Amino acid sequence: MTYEQVAALVDVEAAAEAEDLDYKRELTASDPKGKEELAKDVCSFANHTGGILVVGLAESGGIPSKIMDLDVANWDAWLRHLAQVIGSTTAPPVRYEAYPLRDPDDPKQGFLILAVPRSAHGPHAVTTPPVKPSEKVLRYPRRAGSRTDWLTETDVATAYHRRFTDAADRGQRLLDVEREALAGIPASNMPKLLVTMAPEVPGDMPINRESYERHRGDILQELFFERVRIGSRRLIATADERTVNYQYCELHRDGAGAWISGLPVQGLSFDGTQYNYADVNVVVGELLSMVQHLATHARDRAGVSGTMLIKAAVCEAPYRHPQGPPRPHLNPMLPFRIDQNDKWGTPRLALSTQACAYADAEAVALVDDLADGGTELVQAGALVADELVQAFGIPEAAFTGRPRSGSPSSR
Incomplete structure (x- = not known):
C-alpha cells in the first residue's frame, strides 16, 4: 500500500469497515482505556480471520471520512510503544506487523498500519482491567462483521480444544x-x-x-x-x-x-x-x-x-x-x-x-x-x-491449449 492509496479511500463506500478492516483516527494507548481498546482490536482480529487496522483515518458509519495524519517521525518509538502495550495486554501475546505510510509531501506525517494475521495459538485474551463492567464474558474478543464481539465460555473452550487438536496429522x-x-x-x-x-x-x-x-x-x-x-x-x-x-x-x-x-x-x-x-x-x-x-x-x-x-x-x-x-x-x-x-x-x-x-x-x-x-x-x-x-504411461502433462468450453477452468 501507499499513502496515496489509503488517502483515496475517503468517502468510498466499498472501503467500509469489515471483518478484516478497521479504522482509527488516533492511537491513544497511553491510558487504561486506550490500552484496552488496542488490545481488544488486535485480539479480535487474531481470534477471527486476521485483519488490518488503519490508524490516522477517521470514519463515519464505518466509511473513511477524514485524513487525520499521525506524527510518525520517530518510528522506533512507535515500535517500542506498540510492543510494550500489546505484549503486556494480550495473552498469549498477539503477533502483528506495524509499518508507516508516510505522506510524500511531509514524511514526518502519515498513517500507521497494523497487520494482524489469524492466529493458530488462540484464543487470545485481553488482560487489562476492564474500563467498563462486562457481564457474562471472559474478555476474549473476536471480530464479527464490522464490530467486535466477546467469546462466550463455550466459544473459549472450543477454541482451546482446537488449539490442541490442530497439530493432528x-x-x-x-x-x-x-x-x-x-x-x-x-x-x-x-x-x-x-x-x-x-x-x-x-x-x-x-x-x-x-x-x-x-x-x-x-x-x-x-x-x-x-x-x-x-x-x-x-x-x-x-x-x-x-x-x-x-x-x-x-x-x-x-x-x-x-x-x-x-x-x-x-x-x-x-x-x-x-x-x-x-x-x-x-x-x-x-x-x-x-x-x-x-x-x-x-x-x-x-x-x-x-x-x-x-x-x-x-x-x-x-x-x-x-x-x-x-x-x-x-x-x-x-x-x-x-x-x-x-x-x-x-x-x-x-x-x-x-x-x-x-x-x-x-x-x-x-x-x-x-x-x-x-x-x-x-x-x-x-x-x-x-x-x-x-500412471497412464505419459511422461508429463504438457498443457498445450485451453480447456473445453463450459469447464470450470474455461468459465
Whole structure:
C-alpha cells in the first residue's frame, strides 16, 4: 500500500469497515482505556480471520471520512510503544506487523498500519482491567462483521480444544475430507477428477445467516455451480447433476475442501477394446482451476495462512477410488485413458500406453501462491498433473491449449 492509496479511500463506500478492516483516527494507548481498546482490536482480529487496522483515518458509519495524519517521525518509538502495550495486554501475546505510510509531501506525517494475521495459538485474551463492567464474558474478543464481539465460555473452550487438536496429522484430515465428498455424490460409472485440499494450520469460516448469503452469492457468481446449501460445518455446491459434467464441491469451515468434477470423455476402439478417454488439456485445465478456487476459499473465507496439502485423483469411476462408494448397478464401465485431440479438436492423438483405473498425486504449496493464480499455481499443478498422467504411461502433462468450453477452468 501507499499513502496515496489509503488517502483515496475517503468517502468510498466499498472501503467500509469489515471483518478484516478497521479504522482509527488516533492511537491513544497511553491510558487504561486506550490500552484496552488496542488490545481488544488486535485480539479480535487474531481470534477471527486476521485483519488490518488503519490508524490516522477517521470514519463515519464505518466509511473513511477524514485524513487525520499521525506524527510518525520517530518510528522506533512507535515500535517500542506498540510492543510494550500489546505484549503486556494480550495473552498469549498477539503477533502483528506495524509499518508507516508516510505522506510524500511531509514524511514526518502519515498513517500507521497494523497487520494482524489469524492466529493458530488462540484464543487470545485481553488482560487489562476492564474500563467498563462486562457481564457474562471472559474478555476474549473476536471480530464479527464490522464490530467486535466477546467469546462466550463455550466459544473459549472450543477454541482451546482446537488449539490442541490442530497439530493432528493433516494427512488424515485430507483423507477424511476426501472420503466425505465421495460419499455425497450420486452413483456413476463415468470418469471423475477429484481435488482435495487441507490447510496445515486450520482456519475458521463462521457459518450464519449473513455469511451464508454472502458466500452463496460469491459461489454462484463464479458460474461453476447452480446450487449452494449448508452441510455439517461446510458449504456444499453442486451443478449439472444429470450430465457428464457433474460438479460437486464441499467447502469446509476450517478451510479444507474437496471438488469432484465429471470429466467429459469420448469413446474409442483400440486393439479391439472400447475405451473412454479424456483430453489431457481438459484434465490439466480443470485441475488448475479447482486447486485455485479451493485455495481461494481457504484464504478468503476461512482466513487460512501458510501451506496447503493438495491431493488430486483421477478414476474411471468413483467406486475405483480406494475410499469410493460400492460399485453401482449401472451400465458396464469402460476402461479409461488420457489422450489428446489435435489443434482442431479431432482426431485423437494417442498419448496413453495403458488404461488406468485410479491414479493420485500429492503436493504442498503456500495458500497465497495458489489463490493468486501465478507461476506457483502452475508449478504445483504441473507437479501433480505429471504424477497423474504417468500412471497412464505419459511422461508429463504438457498443457498445450485451453480447456473445453463450459469447464470450470474455461468459465
